[in-house]
Amino acid sequence: MPQFDKKHGYPGKLFIVEGVDGSGKSTQVALLKKWLESEGYSVFFTEWNSSDLVKETTRDGKKKNILTPTTFSLLHATDFADRLNYQIIPPLKAGMIVLADRYAYTAFARDTVRGVSPQWVRNLYNFAVKPDISFYFDVPIQTACERILTNRAQIKFHEAGMDLELSKDTKESFKIFQGKIMEEYKKMVGEFSLTSIDATLEIHDQQEIVRGKVKENLKGYLKKRTIYARRPKVFWRKFSLS
């Protein structure tokens, strides 16, 4: 299996975005995707917690609130392992650019806040592929919370960290929970050499910085113009005997 502390040897590239809810990372990765595609790159996008394998189990467990921090953490890792294997590694092997909205760092932050050992959860994800760039969108906690709390009618139970019993008020709990998560992210910037982006800048200005870093990383990378699924077809057409 790959190892999280070693550079991967796949021909593709893996760029990921991290940050608290409301840091603007999803907007930035969406803009990055559009730009890369317009430049002719073959891009694959993947999100946290999106594998079919454990979706139902996680939903059920959350609904009944029967999950302990350890089972919660293990379910997310299982989801991630499945997604890594079917959505991340194959396009990387095919030389594509993979963009991920949240990565193992999300688990390191959240699970640690929920009470599992920081070292244990880092070992747990040791099968993950090390990203080529990990962007961290750094924003004051107040700004992030305002963005979320004014734009959403409702904050979900686990999203607000209500299982941690930080406060009986959902909004208050959300703020404390996000604050604790941010503390974990701040520790990781140095630990994992995350590329920190000032997320208080204008959207356009942040995107310029992100593109600059990506461009630099793509030097020497062989652009794939065809998408993965189409390659065999092209191959056989080219070398067909008929």
Add this chain to the structure above:
Amino acid sequence: MPQFDKKHGYPGKLFIVEGVDGSGKSTQVALLKKWLESEGYSVFFTEWNSSDLVKETTRDGKKKNILTPTTFSLLHATDFADRLNYQIIPPLKAGMIVLADRYAYTAFARDTVRGVSPQWVRNLYNFAVKPDISFYFDVPIQTACERILTNRAQIKFHEAGMDLELSKDTKESFKIFQGKIMEEYKKMVGEFSLTSIDATLEIHDQQEIVRGKVKENLKGYLKKRTIYARRPKVFWRKFSLS
């Protein structure tokens, strides 16, 4: 969370049995349970892979053969974490004797044979409670395989390790797979100070040895005569004001 390399501090006792399929461990633990109960102990029995939480997911994944060694390992760990939390720790806290048919060592053996890193899977289970005695039923591979292959009409796909593509013949694959698992067990006897029992002895003779070890371990243990669920009732009857 508890730590696998440290003695637990619960008032109860945890005795577990391990060994390859056909080693006779389930017979031995069943006899041990009957004996302990007849001696007036309050006993709780639990089996490997029996939590409701991930049962369906594991079954589905197995059926479709879409699980990689890592996801397979993580699903088993999730099952175990759930079971530990709801079936093992509560009776231990209540001072009961918990008997487990298979424990984390089963994962260490099987997952390592399936290809995950031995160190990674050991770290993965670091949240587990260290058993008071871990019995390992040591039997020649030939004997174990004969017992299973003559008593069963069919060996399941994963039970035979068919996912490892060791052989196209189920029985042959089963033998090779069990042999590899046994090698892992043999390494663990020293590593985890497992209590090795000669499983070629008569059932009765093995049981005598097992009971002897358990008796020794129970010295100083305060016997619980009432079962966990009934305790509050007894309490209120005794101290009722009416």
